[in-house]
Amino acid sequence: MVVQKLRRAGGADAVTATAVVVAAVATGLAGCSPGAAGTAPSAGPVAADGGKDDGAAGGPLGAVRAAPDLLVRAGTSRTRTALEMATGGTRLTIEGEGGYDFRAGRGQVRVLLPEDGDRPRRRIMELFTPGALYMKNRGAGVPVDKWVRVDTTTLADGNLVTGGATDPGAAAELLRAARHVTYVGEAHVGGVPVAHYRGTTDIGAAARLAPPRVRGALAAAAKGFTTDTVPFDAYLDEAGRLRKVRHRFSFTNGGREVDVASTTLLYGFGSPVDVWLPPLGDIYAGRIAG
Template identity: 55%
Template sequence: MVVRAAAGVLGAVVVVTSTGCAERGAAADDRPADDHLTTVRQAADLLVRAGTSRTRTTLHTASGGTRVTITGHGRFDYANRRGTLVVTPPDEELGGTGGEPITELLTPGALHMKNRGAGVPDGTWVRVDTTRLADGNLLANGATDPLRAAELLRGAVAVAYEGQERLGGTDVRHYSGTAALAAAARAAARARGGSAGELAAAAEGFGTDVFTFDAWFDREGRLRKVRHRFPDVSVTSTTTLFDFGVPVTVRMPDPADIYTGRIEAVPDDGSGTGARTGHSTS
């Protein structure tokens, strides 16, 4: 269901185990297990305090014998829950849209995309109401926005400390574990997190509630990288955060330049491309 939604938004089946560049260190840690769980669960709260950062995203999927990767990069303002991404779909021969970058504006409750293609007039934006997406826009835009990626960790139910490593020249602590979408949605609601509704939608839209993760935190407790694996839909999403404090400006499109869009699911023929994007003006 979620993979098909991702295919519909970007015109491509959207997966992978991320290319790891961290150096493994000693795995010993004398802190109580509850401290590890707290570190992981509070990832989103500390990002809000950190303010802003740059981000890189990778989304891998495997469906119908096809493996596809979508990448992105941008900036995000965690306090105001908005940011920008430039997402690059796969090449046309892999079922993509020719690899032309798509500009995305991420805001609470809505996603705007430019250069979407699929009959959308040049210079206009597609607007999608993310509260109506079956996966809560967790994967459907070809990327997991960095704050939502952190809020998924609110649902951590088991955490293991994997050791100290180096990631992009920064000392980080590596954790792995399992989490539940429904638990993440409930925790986000208690924390008054803006993604509570979207996470609840994802909990209903996915075939299974439980997913696995790896997460890396710096000495200040800020999330530096997180990888989620959703086995039921064969999707792996990796988000990397860096350059904290970078200026972030999100300029919303003029209403006259918005071409409203919606996601329409169609029967899957087994190729993994069983979704399309429907568009309508408003």
């Protein structure tokens, strides 16, 4: 499996300094390779795009690359997220649920962390906005009624994994630079018939093609990873809208390589999504525990 490795320099310090969710959870991991949870139905590839990455494209490649624009036309959706991490023999999953406005580039997801020793599962509210991630109830010495604001352009991965949920807008925008796309076959996502596509994308190229609201975060990710290549599985409905996308990454934590599979589900298109940013007085400005 092709994976992406995060550089431990520059922006990586920002990840540690903010004590983001994945880094905290990953320290408890030990042992095995990721399993096949969430793997799409298996049908042999029947079409390929030949790997050309410039100019107009049709077929599977064109369908996948058009998905981000179709989501903007749809406006809003409900979303469920899952970030599955594995190293050695242990796998943990961080789940989330909320809504996203693809026109404004804003969304909110309530993330459910796994159990940590004797501590029960904890929920963190996250707000996605252009260039920033807000988190509430994130622990590490932050008062429960306060928010933490993180500049996603300073994160070594552009918040593709470190917040515990991939920004749904960024997950879709990565598909603008899709390459080597194949049509796998028909499937169903949430009872909706979809076309399953598989390929790779290039983060650097996606950053150059993305709209300004997500360009900075993706550009940071392009600099922070040692390779821009990210494998994906995308599922599009009859209208060409993205219903599910699964990206596969990896990063190093404490000398161990952690494999990450990030899955974003989209449904309920057109549902109301109101994202209210916290007032300045509710944003924590103190020291965050590492």
